[in-house]
Amino acid sequence: MAPSLPAELEIDLAAIVANWRLLRDRAAPAACGAVVKADAYGLGARAVAPALWRAGCRDFFVVWPDEGLVLRELLPEARILLLAGAPPGTEAECCARGLGPVLNSLEDIARWAPVARMAAPAAPAAWIHVDSGMSRLGLPPDEVTRLAGAPDMLAGVPLAGVMSHLACADEPDHPCNDRQLARFEVARAALAPLGPLPASLANSSGLFLGPAFRFDLARPGAGLYGLRPQAGLADALTPVVRLTSAILQIRTVARNDSVGYGATFVAETPRRLATVPIGYADGYLRSLSNRGRVYLDGRPAPVVGRVSMDLITVDVTDHPEARPGRAVEIIGPHQPVDALADQAGTIGYEILTALGGRYHRRYIGQPSR
Numbered sequence: 001m002a003p004s005l006p007a008e009l010e011i012d013l014a015a016i017v018a019n020w021r022l023l024r025d026r027a028a029p030a031a032c033g034a035v036v037k038a039d040a041y042g043l044g045a046r047a048v049a050p051a052l053w054r055a056g057c058r059d060f061f062v063v064w065p066d067e068g069l070v071l072r073e074l075l076p077e078a079r080i081l082l083l084a085g086a087p088p089g090t091e092a093e094c095c096a097r098g099l100g101p102v103l104n105s106l107e108d109i110a111r112w113a114p115v116a117r118m119a120a121p122a123a124p125a126a127w128i129h130v131d132s133g134m135s136r137l138g139l140p141p142d143e144v145t146r147l148a149g150a151p152d153m154l155a156g157v158p159l160a161g162v163m164s165h166l167a168c169a170d171e172p173d174h175p176c177n178d179r180q181l182a183r184f185e186v187a188r189a190a191l192a193p194l195g196p197l198p199a200s201l202a203n204s205s206g207l208f209l210g211p212a213f214r215f216d217l218a219r220p221g222a223g224l225y226g227l228r229p230q231a232g233l234a235d236a237l238t239p240v241v242r243l244t245s246a247i248l249q250i251r252t253v254a255r256n257d258s259v260g261y262g263a264t265f266v267a268e269t270p271r272r273l274a275t276v277p278i279g280y281a282d283g284y285l286r287s288l289s290n291r292g293r294v295y296l297d298g299r300p301a302p303v304v305g306r307v308s309m310d311l312i313t314v315d316v317t318d319h320p321e322a323r324p325g326r327a328v329e330i331i332g333p334h335q336p337v338d339a340l341a342d343q344a345g346t347i348g349y350e351i352l353t354a355l356g357g358r359y360h361r362r363y364i365g366q367p368s369r
């Protein structure tokens, strides 16, 4: 069938692999995994994960068992980890399918340990997550103390290591970073009764905080998909996504004509407008109303009026070449994902994961088999 939108989402798998290699080299001598939760941040885990496996990645992080099962079919030998653990009642199936949980509480440990102990040594190894300051998931300090005092809770349970997650790694000078590092070290020392265990702390941004944050395994997500790890590092990684659409209609509006729902834009002089078929249902966020930009032939054109569900209107008065069918860059060399996110008042993560299902998706840079 013909693409339902003239919009095309191009995803460069070679760029994702290049980004993984760069992050892996930054992480070394620590190993480098890949976070492919939320369908690889909206870009398609079925395409992304096998490309990373072929590049040498062995540890894949998702959130839910269903996401893990998709990977398991494609990657029979990968280590697949569930960041939110095995939900109650799924422990036996997760164990049987080799989906290793991140154990986020003593209760998680109590549910997982008997299942894993019975299946050991074939059970997938679990990570123990300690909360070092994110206050979201992971054993809080009192639970770390209780576990340290009763290491038998995990006797016979295959363990991959101890991990934690950084709250402010995208701000290198934020005091949170060193505080979390210190708390992580305290928790690791407390858990010494469990025996020597590998450690994991850094997400993508964490890899840019310095060697102290590397430990034994890095868990980058955003960086793989080309997002900037910190404000000053916009060019650190290779762009992965290109999103283009094409002009549907051109019209001229007179002085005092209004544009779009709510008539939030009123022309002060006659304007030439292009209607472009992309809207908030496609992840072109409504907050880009009267704020976003698209690019025609490398030059910007402002979004005027509100973003509708399926359409935007763009002022092309200064683009005499604009006519129906002409390509419009929404994400690409002139406007990286992070720049679009800045316009929308959000982060690149939200732009990527909000990309809708209506684009014609094209994968380029497919690794040869």
Ligand SMILES: *Cc1c(COP(=O)(O)O)cnc(C)c1O
Pocket (backbone or CB within 6 Å): 035, 037, 083, 165, 202, 203, 204, 205, 219, 220, 221, 222, 223
């Ligand atoms: C999402 C996530 C990551 C990846 O973070 P990025 O900022 O995308 O690199 C790593 N660890 C945990 C626990 C996560 O939830």
